[in-house]
Amino acid sequence: MAPSVPSPLVGEGQSEGVSARRASSVLSFLPVLLQQSINGVVLGSLYVLVALGLTLIYGVLLQINFAHADIVTLGAFAAYFFIHSLGGGYLSSIAVAFLVGGALGWLLNAAIFAPLRERGDELRPLIATIGVSVLIENLALAWFGPVPYAFDSPYSGQVIRFAGAFITIQSLLVVVVASATIAALYLFMHATYVGKALRAVAQDRETAGLMGIDPNRLIMLTFVIASALAGMGGAMLGPILVLTPFAGASVIVKAFAIVIIGGFGNMEGTIIAGLFVGLIESFTTQFLDPGLIDIVVFGLLLATLAIRPTGLIAERREENV
Amino acid sequence: MVTILLIAVLPLLFQGTYARSILVVCAINVLIAIGLDIVIGYAGQLNLGQSAFFAIGAYVSTLLVTLAGVDFWIAFLAGTIGAALAGAGLALFAVRLRGHYLAIASMGFAIIVYQILMNWISLTQGPLGIYGIPPPPAWRVPSIGRIDFSDIRNFFWLVAAVAIAAYLLLRNLLRSPVGEALIALREDEVSAASLGIDGARWKIFAFAVAAALAGMAGCFYASFVGTLVPDAFFITESFTVLAMVIVGGAGTLLGPAAGAVLLTVLPELLRGIGDARLVIYGLALTLVVLFMPGGMAQAARLITERAQHRQRRR
Amino acid sequence: MNAATLFRAERLVKRFGGVLAVDGISFAVPERSIFAVIGPNGAGKSTLLNLLSGIHPPDQGSMGFAGTGLANLPAHRRVRLGMARTFQKIRLFKQLSALENVLAGFHARHHVPWWQHILPGAALARDRACCQQEARRLLDFVGLAERAAARAGALAYGEQRMLEIARALATGPRLLMLDEPAAGLNAAEVERLIERLDVMRRDGLTLIVVEHNMDLVMTIADRVLVIDHGQYLFEGSPAEVQRHAGVIAAYLGTAA
Numbered sequence: 029m030a031p032s033v034p035s036p037l038v039g040e041g042q043s044e045g046v047s048a049r050r051a052s053s054v055l056s057f058l059p060v061l062l063q064q065s066i067n068g069v070v071l072g073s074l075y076v077l078v079a080l081g082l083t084l085i086y087g088v089l090l091q092i093n094f095a096h097a098d099i100v101t102l103g104a105f106a107a108y109f110f111i112h113s114l115g116g117g118y119l120s121s122i123a124v125a126f127l128v129g130g131a132l133g134w135l136l137n138a139a140i141f142a143p144l145r146e147r148g149d150e151l152r153p154l155i156a157t158i159g160v161s162v163l164i165e166n167l168a169l170a171w172f173g174p175v176p177y178a179f180d181s182p183y184s185g186q187v188i189r190f191a192g193a194f195i196t197i198q199s200l201l202v203v204v205v206a207s208a209t210i211a212a213l214y215l216f217m218h219a220t221y222v223g224k225a226l227r228a229v230a231q232d233r234e235t236a237g238l239m240g241i242d243p244n245r246l247i248m249l250t251f252v253i254a255s256a257l258a259g260m261g262g263a264m265l266g267p268i269l270v271l272t273p274f275a276g277a278s279v280i281v282k283a284f285a286i287v288i289i290g291g292f293g294n295m296e297g298t299i300i301a302g303l304f305v306g307l308i309e310s311f312t313t314q315f316l317d318p319g320l321i322d323i324v325v326f327g328l329l330l331a332t333l334a335i336r337p338t339g340l341i342a343e344r345r346e347e348n349v
Numbered sequence: 350m351v352t353i354l355l356i357a358v359l360p361l362l363f364q365g366t367y368a369r370s371i372l373v374v375c376a377i378n379v380l381i382a383i384g385l386d387i388v389i390g391y392a393g394q395l396n397l398g399q400s401a402f403f404a405i406g407a408y409v410s411t412l413l414v415t416l417a418g419v420d421f422w423i424a425f426l427a428g429t430i431g432a433a434l435a436g437a438g439l440a441l442f443a444v445r446l447r448g449h450y451l452a453i454a455s456m457g458f459a460i461i462v463y464q465i466l467m468n469w470i471s472l473t474q475g476p477l478g479i480y481g482i483p484p485p486p487a488w489r490v491p492s493i494g495r496i497d498f499s500d501i502r503n504f505f506w507l508v509a510a511v512a513i514a515a516y517l518l519l520r521n522l523l524r525s526p527v528g529e530a531l532i533a534l535r536e537d538e539v540s541a542a543s544l545g546i547d548g549a550r551w552k553i554f555a556f557a558v559a560a561a562l563a564g565m566a567g568c569f570y571a572s573f574v575g576t577l578v579p580d581a582f583f584i585t586e587s588f589t590v591l592a593m594v595i596v597g598g599a600g601t602l603l604g605p606a607a608g609a610v611l612l613t614v615l616p617e618l619l620r621g622i623g624d625a626r627l628v629i630y631g632l633a634l635t636l637v638v639l640f641m642p643g644g645m646a647q648a649a650r651l652i653t654e655r656a657q658h659r660q661r662r663r
Numbered sequence: 664m665n666a667a668t669l670f671r672a673e674r675l676v677k678r679f680g681g682v683l684a685v686d687g688i689s690f691a692v693p694e695r696s697i698f699a700v701i702g703p704n705g706a707g708k709s710t711l712l713n714l715l716s717g718i719h720p721p722d723q724g725s726m727g728f729a730g731t732g733l734a735n736l737p738a739h740r741r742v743r744l745g746m747a748r749t750f751q752k753i754r755l756f757k758q759l760s761a762l763e764n765v766l767a768g769f770h771a772r773h774h775v776p777w778w779q780h781i782l783p784g785a786a787l788a789r790d791r792a793c794c795q796q797e798a799r800r801l802l803d804f805v806g807l808a809e810r811a812a813a814r815a816g817a818l819a820y821g822e823q824r825m826l827e828i829a830r831a832l833a834t835g836p837r838l839l840m841l842d843e844p845a846a847g848l849n850a851a852e853v854e855r856l857i858e859r860l861d862v863m864r865r866d867g868l869t870l871i872v873v874e875h876n877m878d879l880v881m882t883i884a885d886r887v888l889v890i891d892h893g894q895y896l897f898e899g900s901p902a903e904v905q906r907h908a909g910v911i912a913a914y915l916g917t918a919a
Binding site: 086091092139140143144150151152154155156158159160161162163164165166167169170281284285288292317319320322323326327329330333334 | 465591627633
């Protein structure tokens with residue numbers, strides 16, 4: 029989790045009387061606010077990367093991939109071993125994780141989602157992915173062991189300070205790469221032919237098929253992109269979180285919350301919700317108890333579902349019987 | 350009948366605490382599994398919250414016994430009812446949710462419960478857990494004498510008796526109009542509504558039943574193991590029970606019971622390979638969903654059909 | 664024409680997304696009659712039926728059944744009042760047998776004390792025997808007596824349609840709403856359907872039938888409501904409808 033950072037300005041300016049003291053304690057509050065906002069955005073960017081994959085898959089396939097978490101984990105491990113065993117650089121390890129993620133996505137779709145698609149059972153693929161997830165996590169546990177790996181990026185130590193807050197280069201990198209990726213994805217979805225075709229398939233598979241678009245190919249493409257994003261997310265998460273076989277799992281539950289709050293299949297909503305959750309997490313860590321994060325986030329999730337069963341910003345999809 | 354006798358004899362066949370402990374865990378898992386089957390196999394809802402109800406049953410009964418000195422059986426009842434209420438509560442929530450949302454919401458619920466257990470240290474002692482939980486107090490039966498439940502055989506017979514009773518009552522329930530309603534609900538909710546079946550009410554019912562059974566199992570579990578740590582109720586337990594139901598064959602009641610036994614015993618038999626319990630669950634679940642979605646029940650059906658076919662040919 | 668009104672709808676409005684599917688429709692259905700609703704494709708007929716049966720609440724307007732306002736009564740409660748329906752896209756329980764499908768329809772009519780659901784007793788046995796008998800009678804009524812044990816999904820399309828009707832009848836309705844019951848049926852099957860509808864009407868049932876098949880409508884309906892683009896176009900006897908210029912234009916004007 030993001031470290032909670034005490035304000036370096038605490039104690040400054042507490043001399044000139046009550047009102048001045050109050051004013052200055054508000055001032056000393058601001059850096060904390062800023063710091064946690066920064067932390068929140070960093071976390072949020074990561075969550076968005078992971079959650080976007082989920083929402084993309086759901087948008088096109090109306091399925092949830094439980095094993096998405098493990099693609100994050102495996103992406104992180106791939107990056108780790110690329111650096112430590114093959115001597116690669118950190119930045120290229122992100123690319124490696126991207127590719128590994130994509131490959132895993134291809135594999136998952138080919139092995140599980142494609143064969144089960146014809147049978148038309150809504151929940152069976154979900155259950156299968158639960159099985160795969162448990163399998164991968166525990167195989168990884170047997171393989172890599174439970175002891176966390178120290179995934180240090182060369183950028184973790186360097187820090188930029190300003191206005192009483194700081195941000196590590198690593199975190200900055202995360203935000204930059206995530207934003208660039210999301211922007212690229214957005215462009216892809218809205219400006220290219222393939223992207224628009226993807227959205228068409230998400231809206232109405234039959235009609236898209238009739239217009240000469242091969243849904244299966246597009247679904248595979250979606251899977252690969254979504255999983256590549258996840259893998260990349262893993263590589264960037266590694267230095268920030270602890271790298272264990274369950275690293276992805278800790279993120280995925282929040283990713284689910286994000287996708288539901290933002291609305292399944294809704295890209296913009298997911299981005300907003302992701303940043304929102306990131307901010308909530310950092311503020312909860314700072315002002316409440318880190319142990320309560322999950323409760324707060326999931327409480328939000330359940331509250332969202334209570335009020336709007338299809339998510340806060342979701343598109344209305346009412347079913348005509 | 351024969352099966353019941355066979356089950357009764359089991360603890361006498363297996364000597365040794367280790368083997369008998371496995372039997373007890375089997376019985377406990379059977380309880381949770383058949384409960385979950387009501388929701389998944391009959392009402393058709395993907396409920397991933399069983400670990401939470403298991404935990405609620407365990408903690409409520411344990412806290413009542415250790416902190417308030419309540420009699421075991423009253424605590425047992427309280428734990429079961431507490432779990433059932435939680436189940437109904439989750440269901441109230443879930444009635445408006447479609448399949449995927451429900452799965453995630455129930456998962457969220459289970460995680461919240463787990464976190465509460467971990468963090469409410471003043472009540473649950475958090476990760477350190479509660480120690481020294483006593484087994485149920487001995488019974489004085491007129492002609493037989495004293496039944497001491499610290500003897501594993503007696504404990505097994507107790508849990509097995511409850512599991513068998515639960516199974517029989519559920520089986521009757523499923524053959525009754527209630528069962529018809531649940532099955533109709535599973536097959537097509539809209540269609541069922543057009544026949545007067547209140548989807549919301551029966552979903553809540555199914556959840557409450559599943560939760561109650563998990564709660565009972567939790568009470569027994571706490572009492573059997575003697576210590577209670579939140580880690581025993583992590584979300585993976587929900588996946589484990591799910592695996593038991595699916596591998597056994599959802600919607601057959603007997604299938605999940607068999608699945609529970611298989612998935613409890615198998616990892617123990619394969620102990621030599623390492624602690625592969627969860628790997629087996631994951632693998633079994635995935636393979637079954639992909640290749641034999643009806644689980645062991647479907648496999649059994651296929652085998653008997655083929656045997657009958659061969660007989661007819663002669 | 665002096666028959667009491669069994670069902671009444673007033674100024675029903677329903678929007679789906681941005682589309683106005685039903686726009687201010689009103690009508691009254693007399694008891695023991697067959698009331699048909701027709702209109703070109705996309706006219707909003709099925710949506711209308713969904714409003715009547717309680718699957719979607721109307722955005723505006725009201726409905727009444729046998730003098731009772733229906734307000735926002737959900738579908739399963741309307742069944743208990745005596746309103747049953749079938750679906751345009753067949754919604755049988757495909758994995759269950761034909762008999763089991765019909766048995767499911769008795770849900771609202773069981774009289775069994777709750778504890779006998781887990782500890783069976785005499786009342787449960789009697790109820791079961793009674794339902795089985797009645798179910799077989801209904802299957803016979805729709806001509807499926809021999810197929811009672813067949814899996815519903817394995818039945819021929821026409822048989823499935825009739826099974827849906829039998830199942831709806833099992834709920835013991837006073838009003839039966841059929842959504843395109845003749846869709847996909849061949850001429851002989853339609854003949855049979857018409858004949859069965861006539862018997863149902865004689866037995867005291869009231870029917871609302873959404874249909875495309877003009878033969879059926881003109882032969883059996885007492886009154887016909889024509890809607891187009893969710894709006895009321897015309898209501899009258901079958902003969903009047905056939906002569907009405909606006910109706911003809913609506914059908915010929917759209918590429919149905």
